[in-house]
Amino acid sequence: EDQKEDLGREVSKKSPRETPNYFVAIPITDDQILDRIEDVQELIFTQEPDLLRALLPVQTMHITIIVAHLGTEEEVKKAVLALKQSKTKVEAILQGKDLNMTFCGIGQFNNQVIYVKMSEEDQKMLNRIAEAVEECFMEMKLDISGSKDFKPHLTFLKLSKAPRLKRRGFRKICSDLYKEYKDCYFGTEVFSQIDLCAMHKKKQESGYYYCECSIKVGSSGMEESKEQ
Numbered sequence: 001e002d003q004k005e006d007l008g009r010e011v012s013k014k015s016p017r018e019t020p021n022y023f024v025a026i027p028i029t030d031d032q033i034l035d036r037i038e039d040v041q042e043l044i045f046t047q048e049p050d051l052l053r054a055l056l057p058v059q060t061m062h063i064t065i066i067v068a069h070l071g072t073e074e075e076v077k078k079a080v081l082a083l084k085q086s087k088t089k090v091e092a093i094l095q096g097k098d099l100n101m102t103f104c105g106i107g108q109f110n111n112q113v114i115y116v117k118m119s120e121e122d123q124k125m126l127n128r129i130a131e132a133v134e135e136c137f138m139e140m141k142l143d144i145s146g147s148k149d150f151k152p153h154l155t156f157l158k159l160s161k162a163p164r165l166k167r168r169g170f171r172k173i174c175s176d177l178y179k180e181y182k183d184c185y186f187g188t189e190v191f192s193q194i195d196l197c198a199m200h201k202k203k204q205e206s207g208y209y210y211c212e213c214s215i216k217v218g219s220s221g222m223e224e225s226k227e228q
Helices: 002-017 031-047 049-054 073-094 120-139 163-167 175-181 218-227
Strands: 022-027 062-068 100-109 113-118 153-158 185-190 193-198 210-216
Touching: 022 073, 022 120, 031 049, 031 113, 031 153, 031 175, 031 185, 049 153, 049 163, 062 120, 062 153, 062 193, 073 120, 073 193, 073 210, 100 120, 100 175, 113 120
Parallel strands: none
Antiparallel strands: 022 062, 022 193, 100 113, 100 185, 113 153, 193 210
16 A cells, blocks of 8 residues: 555656646647637627636637647757658648638637637548647657547636636636627638747747747748749
8 A cells, every 4th residue: 555655656657847948839820710719709708708718819829739848958859850751741731822810700718718710621631730740759769648639629628727626616617608600701821830839938029929949831841942
């Protein structure tokens, strides 16, 4: 029993160090999409001012591909390399064509995370891209065990961001708050960049996450290669 106790303690000691501290993301910068998200956020906030803290700033909008635990500078360097190496694979999937990511309608996870949905058709292509990036990280033996199955979505409200609300018994976000946008078209983002972002480092002046590395893909990636 004592040994079991010990193991339990070891595991619990170990886990906080291994919680993800980096993520690989596709930034969303299209003005129409961001304006629409702000409209929805405003609508929710007007009806339920308590939810202000749970809203995510539109400057941080992104689609997460994977999360990683990078414990050392060495691992961060490896992750940068992995992302750079994924460029060739991603370009091969795109075959010189632009991938337009269409966002339409609102979805939720457990009524605690609210997000804009991405069209099924575009998701298929993005799934292949996510797999390519994931492979490069695995080849570098990096810890991406915290990553969930890839389901491209654009989160704009998260109850976990406002722990006080939970303590006050606020456990679910009522879908009536955003019903008029439930099937609304948000806009289209041309897929052009993948970032390796730090979760806990100071954000950039733009409000977006601190980036260790960014790669350009699609037609903008081609332009970049030409210039080089």
